[in-house]
Amino acid sequence: MRELAFRCTEVRADRHAAGPTLVLRLRITAPARTRVHALALRCQLRIEPARRAYDEAEGERLTALFGERSRWGSTLNPIQFAEVPLMVPGFTGESEIDLPVPCTYDLDIAATRYFRALESGDVPLLLLFSGTVFSGPAGFHVTPVPWDLEAAVRLPVKVWREMMEQHFPGCGWVRLPADVLDELLAFRTRRSLPSWESTVRALLGAADTRGTADTTTHAADAGDDPVGGAPGPAGTS
Numbered sequence: 001m002r003e004l005a006f007r008c009t010e011v012r013a014d015r016h017a018a019g020p021t022l023v024l025r026l027r028i029t030a031p032a033r034t035r036v037h038a039l040a041l042r043c044q045l046r047i048e049p050a051r052r053a054y055d056e057a058e059g060e061r062l063t064a065l066f067g068e069r070s071r072w073g074s075t076l077n078p079i080q081f082a083e084v085p086l087m088v089p090g091f092t093g094e095s096e097i098d099l100p101v102p103c104t105y106d107l108d109i110a111a112t113r114y115f116r117a118l119e120s121g122d123v124p125l126l127l128l129f130s131g132t133v134f135s136g137p138a139g140f141h142v143t144p145v146p147w148d149l150e151a152a153v154r155l156p157v158k159v160w161r162e163m164m165e166q167h168f169p170g171c172g173w174v175r176l177p178a179d180v181l182d183e184l185l186a187f188r189t190r191r192s193l194p195s196w197e198s199t200v201r202a203l204l205g206a207a208d209t210r211g212t213a214d215t216t217t218h219a220a221d222a223g224d225d226p227v228g229g230a231p232g233p234a235g236t237s
Helices: 056-061 069-075 110-117 157-167 178-191 196-223
Strands: 005-013 021-029 035-047 079-088 094-102 122-135 141-144 150-156
Touching: 005 122, 005 150, 005 157, 021 150, 021 157, 035 094, 056 110, 079 094, 079 110, 122 157, 150 157, 178 196
Parallel strands: none
Antiparallel strands: 005 021, 021 094, 035 079, 035 122, 122 141, 122 150
C-alpha cells in the first residue's frame, strides 16, 4: 500500500520502564475511508550526524567515532541506533501509537558513544519503515509496506541524558570479558577494597605512579647518555 504515510509527533522517555526506553509517538495515515485491519511494522532508527553542528568540546569527544574534524566530510556517516517491531491494531484513515525503543548505556555501542559526546541541542534521527499491511473492506489484502517510507525526527539531547540519569544516576556502564572481571574481583579481594569504584581508582593510581616513574627513569638515562648530547669526559677530542 503506497498511500501509507508516517510522522513522528513526539519523543519522550518512559519514566516507568524497567530500563532506559524512549517512546516515539507515531501518526500513521492511510487513504480516507480505507480500512487497515492490522499493520505488522518494523522500524529502523538511524542517527544522521551530518545534520547538526558540533562545538569544539563535542568535536574532540567524537574523534574516536569520526576521526579528526578535517575528515568529517567523508566520515560523518549514519549510525545504526535501533531496530524495533511494532504491531499496530486496526484503524480506518488515521491512527496514533507509541513506539517503545529500548536503549543501552554500553559504551562499546557507537550510538551510545555519540549520545554521550553531545552537550545540548538535538540528535537528528531518521525512521525507516518496512513490514506488512493487512487491509481491505472485506477479507484481507496483504501488501508490503513500501521500502522508501521514512520519517525524520529530532531527539533532544536533554531527553536522552535525563533518561540515563534516571536509571544510572551519576554513573556510566562498561562491558568487560568474564576473565577480566574475575581478575578485577581477585584484585579487589586481595586489597580489601569496598567498591568497584575504589578498585578502578586504585588501578588508575598505580598506573599513574608507574608512568611517572618510567618518565623519570627515561629522563635520567637520557641525561647520562653521551650520544644524547651530554658532554663527554674532559680532555676528549
